[in-house]
Amino acid sequence: xxRAQLLDWYQANQRDLPWRRNxxxxxxWVSEIMLQQTRVAVVLDRHRQFLQxxxxxxxLAAAPEQEVLALWSGLGxxxxxxMLHKAAQVVDQNLGGSLPTRPEELRNLPGIGAxxxxxxxxxxxxxxxxxxxxxxxxxxxxLAGWDATSRSSPAALRRNIDVLASQLLDPRHPGDFNQxxxxxxxxxxxPRNPQCLVCPIAAHCATRGEHKTAPRAPMxxxxxxxxxxxxxxxxxxxILLEQRPATVSVMPSMWELPALRDASIPDxxxxxxxxxxxxxxxxxxxxxxxxxxxxxxxxxAAAGDRRWVPLDTVSALPLTGLxxxxxxxxxxxxxxxxxxxxxxxxxxxxxxxxx
Ligand code: SF4
Numbered sequence: 001x002x003r004a005q006l007l008d009w010y011q012a013n014q015r016d017l018p019w020r021r022n023x024x025x026x027x028x029w030v031s032e033i034m035l036q037q038t039r040v041a042v043v044l045d046r047h048r049q050f051l052q053x054x055x056x057x058x059x060l061a062a063a064p065e066q067e068v069l070a071l072w073s074g075l076g077x078x079x080x081x082x083m084l085h086k087a088a089q090v091v092d093q094n095l096g097g098s099l100p101t102r103p104e105e106l107r108n109l110p111g112i113g114a115x116x117x118x119x120x121x122x123x124x125x126x127x128x129x130x131x132x133x134x135x136x137x138x139x140x141x142x143l144a145g146w147d148a149t150s151r152s153s154p155a156a157l158r159r160n161i162d163v164l165a166s167q168l169l170d171p172r173h174p175g176d177f178n179q180x181x182x183x184x185x186x187x188x189x190x191p192r193n194p195q196c197l198v199c200p201i202a203a204h205c206a207t208r209g210e211h212k213t214a215p216r217a218p219m220x221x222x223x224x225x226x227x228x229x230x231x232x233x234x235x236x237x238x239i240l241l242e243q244r245p246a247t248v249s250v251m252p253s254m255w256e257l258p259a260l261r262d263a264s265i266p267d268x269x270x271x272x273x274x275x276x277x278x279x280x281x282x283x284x285x286x287x288x289x290x291x292x293x294x295x296x297x298x299x300x301a302a303a304g305d306r307r308w309v310p311l312d313t314v315s316a317l318p319l320t321g322l323x324x325x326x327x328x329x330x331x332x333x334x335x336x337x338x339x340x341x342x343x344x345x346x347x348x349x350x351x352x353x354x355x
Contacts, residue, residue: 002204003170003177009200010180015040015187018047020179025099025124026057032119033084033111037077040186046075057099060085061092069254069318076278076321078251083111101125123175130165131178135185138211140164142189145206148214220281226257226322227290227299228271228330231308238308239332240295241317245304256320258299258306260288272329276322287326 014020017040019031030050034043050071054060060068065085072081087109091099100106101124103117112120121127132140140161141147150157170177188195196208229240241255265288274285290298309317311332319327327333 002168002201003173005200005203006180006184007170007173007176010176010183013187014179014183018044023124023175025101025120027051028124029099029112029116029120030084032116033080034075036080036116038075042075046071056097057088058092058097060088066253066318067316070316073254073315073317073319074321074324078254078318080111086110087112099124101127103127103129119178122178126173126175128169128171128174130162130169130174131182132161132165133182133185135189136165136178136181137161138191139181139185139189140168142194142207142209142211143201143205145211147207147212149212154214217280219277221284222281223263223284223286225260225263225265225286225288226326227260227295228257228287228326229290229292229295230311230332231292233308236310237312238310239314239327240290240292240306241309241314241319241323242302242306243304244320248303251320253318254320254323255309255317256323257287257326258290258295258302260290260298261300262298272326274322274326274329276325278321283322285322285326287330 017031019027027047031043031047034047034050038046053071054063054068063085065082068081068085069078072078075081090109091097099120100109101121103114103121106112106117106120107114115131115133118129118131122129122131141157144160144164146152146157146160152160165181168177168181184199184201188199191213192210194209196202196205199205199208202208227240231238231240240258242258243253243255244251246253263286265286269288269290271287271289274287276283276285288298312334314327315333324333
């Protein structure tokens, strides 16, 4: 009964998402990786751009990593893009360019864990494996009446959730059933103010409302400051950017604005303030306009490569999410006119690019 009610509701109410239209395994794979830490509204456009530039696994495998990262810029958690790229190379070189269909085979690929493997196998190939993301976990806890006051340990609760997900899965329509559960969690069984009066499975629900969740770890706050340095030279408008070293653990090889030595910026030099959250940290970011001749005294010496980059090539660089946000707000960021333009070559073509 629950299965039929949920599937009927899904058929009538599902959002029109591009990766649902043809269930192509590669498209589903890219969508699942993007959606792991990013909202659907943001992924919609980025998924389309990504598949336009890399329409096949082979095309993705052949691309330079910097170009893949540039297209991922702003989505955050860049390890996902690196793993996706590596996995595409494995599939292209060792598996004839086709993704495996079974979860256990999918899990051998870089960046594909239990969740992603089950999602690809069930959605693209209708394999009977339950998918449990954060939304589904919430729906299942509420259905069963489990919450943070339950006596089971987090690990035991998670096992119970996985067992319940497998028991409820419709073996005849596993792909649609998994997507219906995810859709219900994303649009009806919301963390706050769940829409129980229109919920198709309310009759089976032991909670019918919000459930108690474990308190979240408090967010930390940090203040940081960056230089926004522009110059006009040889009919180019350039911006000063630097590349994080390839050896750092956080956002290696990504491009960002130079850091300022001093975060206290006089009002007349303050260009903007931006809030930016990464993991458990809320950053309060201050941006100072810095003239070219002030760069050596006001900025921290670059640990990696530092370049003057023509503004019209900036969007082809793998920018950190914060750099992209600042440049967008300053109206200095535009999507590339030529998809796939090589960022480093573009900078090298410029007469005075490298510092
Ligand atoms: S009845 Fe309410 S709490 Fe229960 S599954 Fe439906 S929306 Fe969620």
